Amino acid sequence: MSLITLTINNKTIQAEEGTTIFEAAKLNNILIPHFCYLENVHQIGSCRICVVEVEGARNLMASCVTEVKENMVVHTNTTKVRKVRKVLYELILSDHPKNCLGCHRNQNCELQDLGEQIQIDGFRFEGVKSKDVVDSTSASIVRDSSKCILCRRCVTVCNEIQGVGVMNAHHRGFATFIGPSEDESLGHSICTNCGQCIVVCPVGALKEKDSTQLVWDALLDPTKTVVVQTAPAVRVALGEKFGMAPGTQVTGKMASSLRELGFDYVFDTNFAADLTILEEGSEFLKRVKDQLTTKEGSVLPMITSCSPGWIKYVEHRYSDQLEHLSSCKSPHMMLGALVKTYFAEKIQVDPKDLFVVSVMPCTAKKFEIMRPEMESNGVRDVDAVLTTRELGRMIKDAGIEFALLPDSEFDSPLGLSSGAADIFGTTGGVMEAAIRTVYELVTGRELPMDKLHVQPLVGLKQIKTADLLIEHPLESYAFLEGVTVKVAVTSGLKGASILMEEIRQGKSPYHFIEVMGCPGGCISGGGQPRPISNSVRMKRLDAIYREDEGKALRKSHENQDLMTLYQDFLGHPLGHLSHELLHTTYVKRAKN
Amino acid sequence: MITHDEICSVHSMTETEKFSMLEQVMDDYDRKESNLIQILHMGQAIFGYLSPEVQSFIANKMDIPNSKVNSVLTFYSFFSTKPKGKYTVSICLGTACYVRGGKEVVNKLKEILSIDVGETTDDKIFSLQVMRCIGACGLAPAMTINDKVYKQVNPNKLHRILGMLK
Numbered sequence: 001m002s003l004i005t006l007t008i009n010n011k012t013i014q015a016e017e018g019t020t021i022f023e024a025a026k027l028n029n030i031l032i033p034h035f036c037y038l039e040n041v042h043q044i045g046s047c048r049i050c051v052v053e054v055e056g057a058r059n060l061m062a063s064c065v066t067e068v069k070e071n072m073v074v075h076t077n078t079t080k081v082r083k084v085r086k087v088l089y090e091l092i093l094s095d096h097p098k099n100c101l102g103c104h105r106n107q108n109c110e111l112q113d114l115g116e117q118i119q120i121d122g123f124r125f126e127g128v129k130s131k132d133v134v135d136s137t138s139a140s141i142v143r144d145s146s147k148c149i150l151c152r153r154c155v156t157v158c159n160e161i162q163g164v165g166v167m168n169a170h171h172r173g174f175a176t177f178i179g180p181s182e183d184e185s186l187g188h189s190i191c192t193n194c195g196q197c198i199v200v201c202p203v204g205a206l207k208e209k210d211s212t213q214l215v216w217d218a219l220l221d222p223t224k225t226v227v228v229q230t231a232p233a234v235r236v237a238l239g240e241k242f243g244m245a246p247g248t249q250v251t252g253k254m255a256s257s258l259r260e261l262g263f264d265y266v267f268d269t270n271f272a273a274d275l276t277i278l279e280e281g282s283e284f285l286k287r288v289k290d291q292l293t294t295k296e297g298s299v300l301p302m303i304t305s306c307s308p309g310w311i312k313y314v315e316h317r318y319s320d321q322l323e324h325l326s327s328c329k330s331p332h333m334m335l336g337a338l339v340k341t342y343f344a345e346k347i348q349v350d351p352k353d354l355f356v357v358s359v360m361p362c363t364a365k366k367f368e369i370m371r372p373e374m375e376s377n378g379v380r381d382v383d384a385v386l387t388t389r390e391l392g393r394m395i396k397d398a399g400i401e402f403a404l405l406p407d408s409e410f411d412s413p414l415g416l417s418s419g420a421a422d423i424f425g426t427t428g429g430v431m432e433a434a435i436r437t438v439y440e441l442v443t444g445r446e447l448p449m450d451k452l453h454v455q456p457l458v459g460l461k462q463i464k465t466a467d468l469l470i471e472h473p474l475e476s477y478a479f480l481e482g483v484t485v486k487v488a489v490t491s492g493l494k495g496a497s498i499l500m501e502e503i504r505q506g507k508s509p510y511h512f513i514e515v516m517g518c519p520g521g522c523i524s525g526g527g528q529p530r531p532i533s534n535s536v537r538m539k540r541l542d543a544i545y546r547e548d549e550g551k552a553l554r555k556s557h558e559n560q561d562l563m564t565l566y567q568d569f570l571g572h573p574l575g576h577l578s579h580e581l582l583h584t585t586y587v588k589r590a591k592n
Numbered sequence: 593m594i595t596h597d598e599i600c601s602v603h604s605m606t607e608t609e610k611f612s613m614l615e616q617v618m619d620d621y622d623r624k625e626s627n628l629i630q631i632l633h634m635g636q637a638i639f640g641y642l643s644p645e646v647q648s649f650i651a652n653k654m655d656i657p658n659s660k661v662n663s664v665l666t667f668y669s670f671f672s673t674k675p676k677g678k679y680t681v682s683i684c685l686g687t688a689c690y691v692r693g694g695k696e697v698v699n700k701l702k703e704i705l706s707i708d709v710g711e712t713t714d715d716k717i718f719s720l721q722v723m724r725c726i727g728a729c730g731l732a733p734a735m736t737i738n739d740k741v742y743k744q745v746n747p748n749k750l751h752r753i754l755g756m757l758k
Contacts, residue, residue, distance in 0.1 A: 159660075165657035165659055167659070168659040168660055168663035169667075170662055170663050181658045181659045182662055189659070190658075592652050
């Protein structure tokens with residue numbers, strides 16, 4: 001790669017060939033005001049805010065799409081540039097409602113930030129507004145077209161990153177709108193509810209369907225016993241809602257804040273993550289045994305089923321391959337089912353008077369709890385899902401000083417968890433947790449890896465693979481002697497489609513695959529605080545592994561409360577009660 | 593390859609035959625996303641317009657989302673998602689036609705037919721649409737009705753032209 005020399009604002013700099021003016025400037029501490037640009041995701045120059053003057057060029061150039069050239073002379077702050085930037089901004093505002101005080105993105109809005117940055121004081125252009133459609137048909141996502149500024153970030157994420165393609169631009173010019181096809185609504189489309197569009201939306205055009213009111217109502221209802229559970233990824237991101245650095249671990253403060261909000265029992269989805277490992281691990285071993293010994297029974301590879309966005313995707317796109325999915329419900333659904341049975345019995349409360357709230361990094365979970373399969377004995381497993389962002393809003397609303405809260409523990413008996421459960425929150429985590437347990441079950445020996453980490457499965461790479469040779473297994477697993485177990489991990493639905501195509505063509509070499517619907521896994525789920533960049537992902541990921549390593553208990557099968565649950569209630573993994581409460585079925589959905 | 597003559601015979605076809613012809617068209621174009629616009633053109637020629645059902649059929653057979661098909665076809669004013677009338681009246685509003693009074697012609701047509709641009713009369717006889725330059729600037733303002741071009745139209749000629757068709 002050759003180096004290019006150019007001048008930006010009278011400063012001579014060097015940049016690698018192929019770099020854009022915007023990137024070259026940024027590397028030299030010049031941040032050109034920009035708007036639709038999103039690092040590594042969206043660089044199409046649709047908003048034109050990042051224009052700069054290039055000597056010799058006829059027009060101003062969008063710096064996010066213009067590559068540097070030898071001896072280029074660039075000015076980012078001339079009178080012309082600053083004037084045009086303001087006009088462009090004002091034109092965006094001319095078709096925006098500007099009712100900021102009544103918008104959920106108030107003070108957390110990139111359009112507001114930009115206005116402040118380029119020093120706007122007043123709007124010169126007012127006119128007809130192009131659209132005012134609010135689509136609230138989806139269980140997870142609400143789309144308010146009136147606020148949309150047509151940056152197309154959601155289009156890029158939905159098509160290029162996730163490969164779903166439900167968000168697209170329709171019509172043209174002033175009539176342009178973004179969404180599913182004009183005859184569809186989000187709730188009746190192939191939308192997977194992953195919420196990655198919400199994460200990248202710079203304004204208030206996309207948001208989760210609000211459940212805070214539902215939860216407040218339950219908390220204030222004296223007849224309800226309200227139980228809350230929190231997913232592993234929430235504890236490494238919630239702090240960001242209160243100004244803390246990405247990756248700050250706030251597990252103890254989170255538990256305290258939930259008690260302050262009035263929840264009667266604070267449980268941990270992690271407990272059910274450990275449970276998932278026992279159920280899913282046993283299911284995996286059964287499938288492998290069937291295949292290796294009789295070549296019959298359920299098929300391989302088996303694929304994880306914790307991510308409801310992924311599940312809906314596969315039900316639409318690969319409805320002919322559903323038998324590859326593990327039958328396990330996702331962990332929070334398992335915990336919900338246990339609260340309404342095992343725990344209800346323990347505290348002598350009618351399951352109908354129990355209200356279970358899941359705090360999730362995920363918008364797809366809002367859809368998941370509505371699935372007809374997710375109930376036991378006519379009682380819904382989970383009653384409401386709050387995203388990490390919604391919990392943050394409730395804590396603020398309640399006037400709780402989050403940063404000053406003392407740490408506290410989860411409640412028993414559904415609160416104890418291993419480090420293996422913590423890593424469910426990141427890509428590669430479910431697989432590593434499963435390997436820790438399955439390897440030990442099969443061989444009787446601890447997984448021989450540094451700090452119990454399966455290193456090839458750690459990190460943000462789209463598809464990660466590992467081989468695990470089984471030697472000298474216990475007698476009951478003799479059929480595994482000398483077998484190399486091949487596993488793959490992917491996050492983001494585009495990666496999932498690559499692995500699914502292999503399966504469909506009968507070319508998949510794997511025994512076990514972990515899929516998380518969002519790139520990076522739950523740490524960057526559609527319900528997590530914004531902004532999410534790769535550096536934020538890495539900080540949250542590191543925090544997840546710190547959380548794991550900070551525990552003495554590192555393996556799911558060593559969770560004593562879980563063993564008690566099996567002894568007193570469930571019997572054994574894949575037993576009759578497990579089957580009834582913890583496992584589920586899938587449906588074939590239309591491809592379009 | 594589907595021929596022009598075959599397309600011309602669509603009036604006597606059943607819906608099933610139309611769908612199978614459209615599928616043949618997609619095969620001719622290798623079901624490639626880059627050929628989507630040509631496929632939509634043929635779809636419109638076969639069905640007269642691109643209903644949600646036809647869009648969905650194309651999307652499924654080409655393995656692309658409905659939303660993508662809809663996105664492409666709504667970008668171009670040539671494509672219609674609603675049934676057209678027996679006669680499609682199109683007024684050119686390219687620069688030459690515009691300055692020679694194309695806009696007044698559009699307004700008069702809206703008045704006569706009691707419909708807006710993009711709409712079809714209740715009796716399904718006339719549809720009204722506007723076009724950008726059709727390369728007939730010497731005939732400005734130009735109007736087409738189905739495939740026939742009318743030159744130097746003005747609001748006063750319209751009653752007579754439309755009357756002859758009805």
